[in-house]
Amino acid sequence: MKEYYVMFRSMTSAMGAAEKLAEVGLHLKPRGAPEVLRREGCGFCLVLQEGQFRAVREMLRYCRYERLYVLEKGHMKELALS
Amino acid sequence: MGGRRACRQAEGIYLDNGATTLRKPMAVYTAVSDGMKNCGSVGRGSHKWAMQAAQTVHNCRKEAGLLFDAEPEQVVFTQNATHGLNIALASLCREGTRVVISGYEHNAVLRPLVASGAKIQVVGRKLFDPQGALEEFEKAIREGAEVAVCNCCSNVFGYVLPYGDLGELCRKREIPLILDASQAAGVLPISLRESGAAFIAMPGHKGLYGPQGTGLLLCAAEGRPLLYGGTGGNSRSREMPEFLPDRLEAGTHNVWGIAGLLEGLRYVRKRGTGNIFAKEQELMKLLCKELEGTKGLRLYKGRGQIGVLSLRIEGRDCGELAQALADRGIAVRAGLHCAPLAHESAGTAPMGTLRLSLSDFTEPRELQGFGSVWKKLF
Numbered sequence: 001m002k003e004y005y006v007m008f009r010s011m012t013s014a015m016g017a018a019e020k021l022a023e024v025g026l027h028l029k030p031r032g033a034p035e036v037l038r039r040e041g042c043g044f045c046l047v048l049q050e051g052q053f054r055a056v057r058e059m060l061r062y063c064r065y066e067r068l069y070v071l072e073k074g075h076m077k078e079l080a081l082s
Numbered sequence: 083m084g085g086r087r088a089c090r091q092a093e094g095i096y097l098d099n100g101a102t103t104l105r106k107p108m109a110v111y112t113a114v115s116d117g118m119k120n121c122g123s124v125g126r127g128s129h130k131w132a133m134q135a136a137q138t139v140h141n142c143r144k145e146a147g148l149l150f151d152a153e154p155e156q157v158v159f160t161q162n163a164t165h166g167l168n169i170a171l172a173s174l175c176r177e178g179t180r181v182v183i184s185g186y187e188h189n190a191v192l193r194p195l196v197a198s199g200a201k202i203q204v205v206g207r208k209l210f211d212p213q214g215a216l217e218e219f220e221k222a223i224r225e226g227a228e229v230a231v232c233n234c235c236s237n238v239f240g241y242v243l244p245y246g247d248l249g250e251l252c253r254k255r256e257i258p259l260i261l262d263a264s265q266a267a268g269v270l271p272i273s274l275r276e277s278g279a280a281f282i283a284m285p286g287h288k289g290l291y292g293p294q295g296t297g298l299l300l301c302a303a304e305g306r307p308l309l310y311g312g313t314g315g316n317s318r319s320r321e322m323p324e325f326l327p328d329r330l331e332a333g334t335h336n337v338w339g340i341a342g343l344l345e346g347l348r349y350v351r352k353r354g355t356g357n358i359f360a361k362e363q364e365l366m367k368l369l370c371k372e373l374e375g376t377k378g379l380r381l382y383k384g385r386g387q388i389g390v391l392s393l394r395i396e397g398r399d400c401g402e403l404a405q406a407l408a409d410r411g412i413a414v415r416a417g418l419h420c421a422p423l424a425h426e427s428a429g430t431a432p433m434g435t436l437r438l439s440l441s442d443f444t445e446p447r448e449l450q451g452f453g454s455v456w457k458k459l460f
């Protein structure tokens with residue numbers, strides 16, 4: 001089961017993104033980022049399950065995120081939206 | 083409901099809204115109280131109290147963005163307009179920078195500029211002459227001014243300066259412009275997108291009906307931090323963030339104040355600045371009627387003036403008049419109003435003027451009450 005971490009450098013951008021996703025029916029609250037990702041300078045994230053990520057993948061382009069990671073089988077890997 | 087319901091103030095007649103609005107929409111008081119009970123600190127955790135604070139602050143940025151045509155990230159919270167102006171001036175002006183300012187700037191502009199060592203040129207000294215002011219700004223910019231600063235509206239005289247046309251001019255000439263919207267916000271149209279300004283500063287506690295200790299700095303340009311400290315994100319870095327709004331918001335936010343400001347902004351948006359301005363115009367007519375016939379009266383009036391009226395009485399000291407009114411439960415302000423430059427420009431220095439200033443919550447019966455007292459004094 002994959003989890004997608006959409007990383008933001010500030011609470012303002014995280015909240016803005018959460019609002020955009022809420023417009024398409026996905027209601028998420030920003031969370032504190034895990035330590036391994038906080039080292040990259042981003043303090044807040046939205047966590048999406050695989051189905052959620054697939055549903056809003058295109059929308060994420062407009063969400064001013066800083067980085068995107070996928071957590072799979074215990075490994076965190078950076079992801080680029082093509 | 084409830085846009086227009088305001089808290090009942092203690093007895094008396096308050097005509098000092100230019101300093102701070104005393105009567106606010108009821109929702110503002112409730113929001114501050116709720117904020118104190120339910121809000122933690124923004125960005126310092128993801129527990130429910132921190133998230134409540136984050137949501138409140140974010141909602142306030144959005145509301146300000148809607149009112150002033152700005153993205154939420156361009157809305158920076160400050161303690162007041164003075165704080166915002168200091169950030170803007172420190173971002174654009176150094177020793178020797180050639181800065182052109184209007185003759186109606188507040189000390190919140192003049193003092194930081196003097197302290198910075200910038201070369202200050204004052205233009206547009208003639209009261210209620212926006213066209214003349216614009217022409218003088220244009221000349222100064224043609225002759226090499228590097229930064230322009232303009233008060234949207236004088237806090238002393240209610241004189242509306244040509245900030246819209248000046249913004250257009252500065253945009254064409256690629257000169258950064260700082261606007262002081264302290265008296266204008268909530269009464270006159272202010273748009274970051276349309277204005278051509280690099281920065282627009284305003285307090286939360288005057289025409290936006292928020293609590294004291296709040297203010298907004300709208301940023302179209304990158305600002306230089308005035309305060310350095312924690313921002314709740316990327317704590318490992320020894321430097322302030324490069325992005326807005328965090329770059330200019332060190333330290334704990336005044337979340338409770340921002341909660342109140344959110345309700346003030348909602349009130350202004352719902353009411354409409356045009357309607358508020360129209361009401362102040364009607365109140366001004368009533369006020370002038372109450373003052374009519376006073377011996378030796380000089381009223382400082384001009385076209386399009388907002389609800390701020392300065393006056394003098396020949397042979398009478400403004401300070402003594404203000405005290406006499408205060409003794410009878412009427413609040414006004416006398417003196418130089420933290421704007422000595424405005425008085426030098428208008429010829430009312432060194433004594434200054436007596437200033438009466440209105441709000442959307444001023445009622446006609448209060449002006450009639452003022453009129454009765456005023457007539458007895460004379």
